[in-house]
Amino acid sequence: MTQEPAEVFAAFRHAESLVARRRPLDALVALAPVLAAEPDAPSVHLLAGRAYLNSAQLLRAEDAFRRVLELDPSDHYARFALGKTLQRQSRLTEAQTQLRMAVAMNPLPEYQEALGEVSARIAVEGGR
The missing domain is CATH 1.25.40 (Serine Threonine Protein Phosphatase 5, Tetratricopeptide repeat)
Incomplete structure (x- = not known):
């Protein structure tokens, strides 16, 4: 099932707010459909990287930040x-x-x- 752009954007904003409220694991759950819908969006990987870093998933954070840099050096x-x-x-x-x-x-x-x-x-x- 494909998500509408407005739904993807809303999910991204929700994940952003969760990271800001120091709820990185919840943010990663909210971000999962956004990553699926926008696999080449640097902003999505950057937010995932922040959530991984804030939840001490350091190897996943590293992978996410390296992906951002592949997309936007x-x-x-x-x-x-x-x-x-x-x-x-x-x-x-x-x-x-x-x-x-x-x-x-x-x-x-x-x-x-x-x-x-x-x-x-x-x-x-x-x-x-």
């Missing part, structure tokens, strides 16, 4: 989120690479702070 937030996901997996050198790119694309303070944290950990602990 210029998405600086996806680079930042991928960097944070890799950082939580203690893959510091990979995280640093993604965070450096995010900062180069858009030097937001949040991105710069995350890069500083990862760079400091690498300096103390080594890259891994």
Whole structure:
């Protein structure tokens, strides 16, 4: 059964609100039909990645953010989120690479702070 565009949009907005209310597992349930209807929409994968990250499903989050970057390599937030996901997996050198790119694309303070944290950990602990 194909969903109408208005239904897909409403489901996406509902999933967004669930992520904002820190209910990532419920958001993923709401997002499932949207992912099926819009498999090549970067925004859908980005929202899924955020929900996965917020529910500590780090490998799924990584896959979702990498999919966003396949679809839109210029998405600086996806680079930042991928960097944070890799950082939580203690893959510091990979995280640093993604965070450096995010900062180069858009030097937001949040991105710069995350890069500083990862760079400091690498300096103390080594890259891994």
